[in-house]
Amino acid sequence: MSWFATLTRSVTLATALTFISPALWALEPTDEQREVAVEIADSLRYGHYADITFDDDWSSEAFQRYLDNLDGQRLYLLESDIAPYRHLETQMADLIFEGDIDDAFALHERSNERREARLNWLLERIDEGLDYQFDSDERLEIDREEANWATDISELDALWEKRLQNAALTLVLADQDNEQIETTLRQRYEGQLSRVEQTEAEDVFGLLMAAVTGTVDPHTSYLSPRQGESFDIQMSLSLEGIGAMLQADGEYVKVASLVPGGPADQAGVLDPADRIVAVGQEDEEDLVNVIGMRLDNVVDLIRGPKGSVVRLEVIPAKAVDITRTRTVEITRDTVKLEDQAAQSEVIEIERDDGQHKVGVITVPTFYVDFEAWQAGEDDYRSTTRDVAKEITALKEAGVEGIVLDLRDNGGGALQEANSLLGLFIDRGPTVQVRDARGRIQLYGDSNAGTHYDGPLTVLTNRLSASASEIFAGAIQDYGRGIVVGSPTFGKGTVQTLSDLSHGEIKITRAKFYRISGDSTQNRGVEPDIRFPMDIDPERIGESSLDHALAWDSVQNVQYRRYGEPENYLDTLINRYQARAEDNPNFLYLERQTELSRQLREQHTSVSLNREQREREMQAQEAEQLALENQRRIALGAQPLEEWTSAQVDSEEENGSEQAKEEEEDVMPAERAQVLEAAEILLDYAQLQTAQRLANRE
Structure with a gap:
């Protein structure tokens, strides 16, 4: 200079x-x-x-x-x-x-x-x-x-x-x-x-x-003409980018959720609550610091042509030291409907009385091909249609019950929540919607008959929101099945977009209520059997947002009960707890969430002394490494020598075949939740069968 x-x-x-x-x-x-x-x-x-x-x-x-x-x-x-x-x-x-x-x-x-x-x-x-x-x-x-x-x-x-x-x-x-x-x-x-x-x-x-x-509520906002254009692009899912919903979080931009099937979701390098501190392009050596940058400007930097690579420097959601960042790369792409489609698998469970089959259907979002539907095409894609096909395939495979996995499902088309419920009940209401004047509209399934009437379990987590909560709550209210997992997000409000003389306003105009009368707002849906939280509710969820509207209730509506699963809950919970006590992944999830919270509470400042800083970082990593190795040893896998080796979603290890091979014997904690949901479903099916036999006698 x-x-x-x-x-x-x-x-x-x-x-x-x-x-x-x-x-x-x-x-x-x-x-x-x-x-x-x-x-x-x-x-x-x-x-x-x-x-x-x-x-x-x-x-x-x-x-x-x-x-x-x-x-x-x-x-x-x-x-x-x-x-x-x-x-x-x-x-x-x-x-x-x-x-x-x-x-x-x-x-x-x-x-x-x-x-x-x-x-x-x-x-x-x-x-x-x-x-x-x-x-x-x-x-x-x-x-x-x-x-x-x-x-x-x-x-x-x-x-x-x-x-x-x-x-x-x-x-x-x-x-x-x-x-x-x-x-x-x-x-x-x-x-x-x-x-x-x-x-x-x-x-x-x-x-x-x-x-x-x-100051009014977290989902009401003013959109400038430029922001309104970005919002429309995001809603149509035609955005060529990374497939992540972002939101402002103080001076940071935070990952609110990942679009199912999108580039970030498939790459596995971002998590909800990660904070983005810098953005760079594949052909540029330097990253642009985005701390304090406007949300729409950050979105513009991340957006780009299909096939190009964006580099993001992020503070991981679970990071204790916010000065420790990592850089990830994501190849931009468009979100395709087929990448969001429901998929199924058959899980085989070995018990003393032989081998059993349980079906699992993963529903990433509530989607419908609106263009094909409005055009009158007979074979348009939708959640309900795809799930129906998977149910047919699972019944042909001889499964004894079905688990619907709604984890990370942030909602989507309300009509699909209604019609999906119709696969499991013979007509009936799904949700009540109350406006500011107190007027209530009832939505539901009007089609006669069911596609599946066997044992059913719904698996949720903190990122199950909106339409997912409506569906899970209805299954619970009808007594049609058991909800297991974590309490849901708690997004129980309805927003509409209105034009202003300059820009638009997205404003909360109504609230969702279950057919039992309870709101899903703020509290979400409480599972019948609760798994350890894999997401910190203090960081993600409606209750973590400033000025979130409160929970309340309205009058229930008349509806038919299909079963009384609560009669089996004590037995199911006891059996679940007996398995969970010896399940390394469930123990890990429970302790990991608590450890992260403890470390954050203790870590209110950072040392400016290099040696002290390194000692503190090593101590924190040692605690996290010890917890990870407890899980690995219990699973029969090799323990890690250092904590950085545990970051299997980092850029280097994602591209390392050796790392992937080494990880094959280490079941992801999230997978353990699916397997336990299948175990609970099998218990439920067998208890129902025993009860029916007893009634005949």
Whole structure:
């Protein structure tokens, strides 16, 4: 860098940190945005399912949420920066309804100025040369969401000095030398600075409206014209990308769910709750840091032509140290209907009385080929049609019962939940939908007859959502089968998309209720027999989201009970527990979830001392390795020598045939759930048979 550039930056930096002057072209709301703000406020008041009171408490919550959107970790703004806008704490509601959003824009402008000054400060520090010894006893607090706002620049200078040192130490531990570290960090901060400088009025308005709508419920949101276009593409599943639904999570972009059959799902390198920190293309050496980047901009970086490769640097969902990241590669592709189709298998179970067959049908999503259906084609694809074919094949194979695997099924077409239920019951209601006025509509199956009336078990997990919950709840309410696994997601609300004069609003207008009257909202469906959680409910699920609508109930409807599985539950649970006590995978799932939670609670800061940091990392990895090796030894497999070898979904091991061969003897914990569901189903079928024989006598 030239002496002139360095001098210019130093002068700019000194000025910025001592006196924040008004920007030469301050971003101001447009008349169009003022009008849309009023439209959104009216939509929330008159169109939202919940009865929202726009009072001082709501204003305070919306203002706090806006501050979190601007500076959630308390890294840039001073208390004195916020003080002139504290009136928004009590007046936010009134001002939004009046379209008076100037002060909110001004606060964003102040935040941008502070952010720009801080990034220049970081670049200046890098220009001076980073010569850290990493031998101090200092620690860096990881999560500052609850921290007080700094009262002067020196506080933030000290904090950022630690953050810069931590960033450098993380790269040292990734085997980068000084020159590489300075290059990496300079590119990171220059990229962030460039994004700040490119901020547009639509960006500011989007952040403000995210605070407004997010204070009402997590599924209501404003979509700018550009975001609306991305939303339409995602809903049609024609997006050429990685097949993952993403959402904003503070300054990060988080993987909300994977599209069944999509590239990320098939590659097996991403998990829900993974946070994306950088994105790169196959022909580019450097990754673009996306921390703090707008969600739609991150989506644009990830999206690309079919067959091309995208590189993602992520913080794994189960990572204890958020400074430890890994890079994965995914080949972009389109999501094909056939990749989401239901599939079946026959599991053979050996018992004292001989060999038994149980059928398992995996249902990744509730899908229908709408175009073929609307065109009147006779052979259009749908979940119900494909499951019916699999049932026929399983009956011909002589299975004694069927397990429907709805794990990771995030829902889809409601009509398919209704018609799928119709394969197992002879007509009847499936779900109640209640709107904001209290009016209830009943949906269900009107076709006579059943396709399968034998023993049935439904397997769920935390990612079973929406239509999956409706189906599982109906099976439970009808007494048609047993639900096993983990409590479901708890997504029991209905959203519609409405046009605004500028953009659209996705707004919650109704709620789902089971035929028993219970809502699926927030609580989800509680299984009859509960397996250890393989997903942390504090990170994934409706109850983990801010301002999620509460659970409640309505009047039940009349429906026919097909059985009384609860009469067998005590026996089934006892038999399950006896097997689970000796099941290495179930023990692993239970202990692994608890260990991850304990490590996160203990790991509230990171050491800036290299030796101490390495000791802490080794201790954490040793605990995780010990747990993994307990499972492997119990399964008769070779224990691992180091924790990194356990990352079988990493980029290197995915391409290693040797690694795959070594893992063949190690049953995935998720597979153990399917096998146990089959065992429970067989127990259930045999108990029913015994009861029928006893009744005849």
